[in-house]
Amino acid sequence: MSAASVVRLEGVTKTFPHGNVTALEGIDLELTEGEFVSLIGPSGCGKSTLLRVVGDLVEPTRGAISVNGKSARQAREDGDYGIVFQSAVLFDWRTVAKNIALPLEMLGWDRERRRARVEEMLELVELTAFADHHPWQLSGGMQQRVAIARALAFEPALLLMDEPFGALDEMTRERMNLELLSLWEKTGNTVIFVTHSISEAVFLSTRVVVMSPRPGRIAGMVDIDLPTPRTAETRETARFFELVTEVRELLRSRGEHLLPEEEAVLE
Amino acid sequence: MTATVLRKTGEWLPALVVFVVVVGLWEGLVRALHVQQFLLPKPSTIVSVFWTERHSLWPAGWYTFKEALGGFAIGSVAGIVAATVVGRFQTAGKALMPIFIAANAVPIIAFAPIFGAWFNPISPHSKMAVAAVLCFLPVMVNTLRGLQSASPRQIELMRSYAASEFQIWRRVRVPTSLPFVFTALKVASVLAMIGAIVGEYFGGALNALGVLINTDAGVFRFDEAWAGILIASILGIALYSAVATAERIVLRWSPETRGS
Numbered sequence: 001m002s003a004a005s006v007v008r009l010e011g012v013t014k015t016f017p018h019g020n021v022t023a024l025e026g027i028d029l030e031l032t033e034g035e036f037v038s039l040i041g042p043s044g045c046g047k048s049t050l051l052r053v054v055g056d057l058v059e060p061t062r063g064a065i066s067v068n069g070k071s072a073r074q075a076r077e078d079g080d081y082g083i084v085f086q087s088a089v090l091f092d093w094r095t096v097a098k099n100i101a102l103p104l105e106m107l108g109w110d111r112e113r114r115r116a117r118v119e120e121m122l123e124l125v126e127l128t129a130f131a132d133h134h135p136w137q138l139s140g141g142m143q144q145r146v147a148i149a150r151a152l153a154f155e156p157a158l159l160l161m162d163e164p165f166g167a168l169d170e171m172t173r174e175r176m177n178l179e180l181l182s183l184w185e186k187t188g189n190t191v192i193f194v195t196h197s198i199s200e201a202v203f204l205s206t207r208v209v210v211m212s213p214r215p216g217r218i219a220g221m222v223d224i225d226l227p228t229p230r231t232a233e234t235r236e237t238a239r240f241f242e243l244v245t246e247v248r249e250l251l252r253s254r255g256e257h258l259l260p261e262e263e264a265v266l267e
Numbered sequence: 268m269t270a271t272v273l274r275k276t277g278e279w280l281p282a283l284v285v286f287v288v289v290v291g292l293w294e295g296l297v298r299a300l301h302v303q304q305f306l307l308p309k310p311s312t313i314v315s316v317f318w319t320e321r322h323s324l325w326p327a328g329w330y331t332f333k334e335a336l337g338g339f340a341i342g343s344v345a346g347i348v349a350a351t352v353v354g355r356f357q358t359a360g361k362a363l364m365p366i367f368i369a370a371n372a373v374p375i376i377a378f379a380p381i382f383g384a385w386f387n388p389i390s391p392h393s394k395m396a397v398a399a400v401l402c403f404l405p406v407m408v409n410t411l412r413g414l415q416s417a418s419p420r421q422i423e424l425m426r427s428y429a430a431s432e433f434q435i436w437r438r439v440r441v442p443t444s445l446p447f448v449f450t451a452l453k454v455a456s457v458l459a460m461i462g463a464i465v466g467e468y469f470g471g472a473l474n475a476l477g478v479l480i481n482t483d484a485g486v487f488r489f490d491e492a493w494a495g496i497l498i499a500s501i502l503g504i505a506l507y508s509a510v511a512t513a514e515r516i517v518l519r520w521s522p523e524t525r526g527s
Contacts, residue, residue: 057423077429089420093442093520102438106428136522 005069006158006190007031007054012063014049022215023049027063029209029218033157036184036191038201038208040247046216047194048162054192055083055160068157079107081158082151086166088143090135097122097131100150107154121149124183141172148180152187159191166196174232177203181230198251202226202243203235210250220250308490317494323479324491328498331463331476334391335506338398339459343452345399346406353407354414354440364411371404376462380469388470394477398462402455409451413444446521449514456510460503 012027023046031037039047052058053065056072067075075081082103090099097118104114122128125145135143144164151159164180165173177200184191195201201208205224212219224243226234234240290310296302297309304312317324353360379397386393417439425435467477476495483492 055427057426076427079428081427083424083427085420085424087420089418089424091421091439091442092522093445095520103428106425106430106434134520134522 004033005030006033006035006067007192008064008066009050009054010064012050012053012060012065014046014053014058015061024053024060025215025217027216027218031190031192033190034188036193036204036206038193038195038205039211040195040198040201040208041211041216041219041251042213043196044216045211045213047211049216050211051160051162051192051194054158055081057083075158079103079154080156081160082154082156083160084144084147084151084162084164086163088135088140088147090143090146092135095132095134096127096138096146099135099146100153103150103154117153121153124152124186125149125179140168141176144168144176145179148183152183152189155187157190159189161191161193163194163196165200173197173200174235178230178232180204185229198244198247199235202240202247203230208243208247210247212251219253222246222250305487305489308493312490313493313497316490317497320491320494323474324476324494324498327474327476327479327495328502330391330472330474331394331467331499332460332502332506334394334466334475335398335459335463335502337391338395338462339402339455339506341395342399342402342459343406343455346403346451346455347410347448349403349407350410350414354411355436360411367404367408367411371408375401375404376465379462379466382466383469389472391472391475394463394466394471394475397466398459401458401462405454405458406448406451409447410444413447414440416447417443445518446523449510449518452510453507453514456506457503460499460506464499 007030009027009029012024013022014024015022027050039050041047049058053060054067054072056076065072068078068080070078070080091102094102100118100121101114104117109117118131119128122131125148127142127145127149130138130142135146138146148164151161165176168176181204193201193204202222202224203226208222208224210219210221211217222243226237226239226243293307294310297307353363376397378400379393382393382396382400386396414436417435421439421443422435425439430438464477464480467475468481471478476499480492480495480499483489483495
């Protein structure tokens with residue numbers, strides 16, 4: 001482990017008082033700089049909660065978190081991470097350009113600096129022509145690209161993504177996977193990526209963390225040694241299938257308590 | 268450009284046809300059935316009185332319109348301010364909201380004679396008060412609902428930027444509430460006219476529209492009463508349209524107001 005630690009979780013436990021649900025129990029996890037880590041598991045395994053704990057949007061009941069060597073709160077206040085949700089969460093009253101500029105406004109950047117950065121980001125996600133459009137005039141995939149541009153605009157070291165492509169159709173999703181990978185290669189961010197999809201997790205990640213539900217625990221980890229840069233053909237290699245199978249079996253072995261609809265997710 | 272004009276005309280045409288047919292039927296039936304003047308005057312009679320009495324009708328309408336406008340402004344501003352305060356303090360909101368909703372169901376207009384007693388019954392202030400109270404509750408309740416309907420995800424996103432409560436209020440809650448506020452203002456614009464005119468039925472200045480309609484009806488001058496109602500309708504529609512236009516300008520970003 002020569003690279004610097006970006007996120008470190010030690011014995012993180014989260015209990016929600018309502019219904020006394022233990023969403024997370026004793027999570028230990030360390031991410032080093034430039035890693036792309038996917039969290040995968042059935043509904044209720046606490047993967048979204050884990051992401052929010054890292055982002056200081058949910059406070060853990062017990063355990064220690066450090067982000068860039070600071071407390072999670074300090075990291076949030078310093079703008080150390082960008083977040084992308086399942087829905088794009090754009091502001092209808094702002095144009096595409098102004099949506100991307102929002103975090104920059106919050107950080108107190110002046111107008112000229114904001115304009116220049118927004119232009120760069122629009123180029124990066126190939127939406128320059130749509131700068132003055134309103135979010136509802138864009139397709140779902142384009143909206144999600146705006147959300148990603150917004151999350152990357154202030155160059156956070158860490159990108160938190162909560163099922164960002166969950167609402168997209170399969171073809172758009174695969175294209176967005178490729179776009180995300182090329183962005184990641186350009187920016188060198190550390191990424192935590194929550195997903196339901198085994199193939200998406202394997203395709204994108206350097207490491208897949210498999211979680212099991214009730215209470216949410218880490219069931220195992222799989223290092224993804226697929227060569228980079230990954231392309232559409234990567235999905236057709238034998239190694240890809242082996243890794244997908246490995247992740248699936250880890251999910252199955254811990255899935256004895258799954259509900260039928262959760263079983264369906266694993267198929 | 269021409270296409271837009273044509274499309275707009277196309278949208279209005281059905282309503283215009285219905286209006287012309289209804290007025291035509293009214294005129295025709297009143298003539299054919301020899302309906303008594305005091306039951307229902309002919310549209311042509313109403314329009315001609317509307318013209319001959321224009322020097323007394325319009326000033327009366329304007330007088331009442333000013334009362335309605337004053338009440339609308341006072342009630343709406345008070346409603347928005349109250350909602351902002353209540354929305355800011357959750358506990359106050361929980362305690363007051365059920366009371367406001369109950370108060371919303373009270374027939375405020377029943378208080379009109381009381382307001383007459385509180386203020387000088389001849390003065391425009393008692394009518395303004397009725398209009399203001401009528402406007403207050405819908406504006407207050409809707410604004411509060413708007414301020415509270417911000418998306419939890421948007422707020423979470425703002426928190427990820429370490430935004431303060433005020434920044435979240437300004438950048439998320441206020442813009443989210445605007446469509447609610449304008450819906451309420453449109454309702455209030457109609458209520459304000461009703462409040463002012465009904466207030467005047469209980470007494471007011473001689474040159475007020477409600478007094479004029481009431482007096483005319485009392486002395487069987489129904490044609491002039493109807494002409495007064497026509498003025499009231501024109502002014503009511505004008506106020507509503509002004510609010511709707513402001514809405515279109517302020518909510519340019521909204522897919523609803525763009526209509527596309």
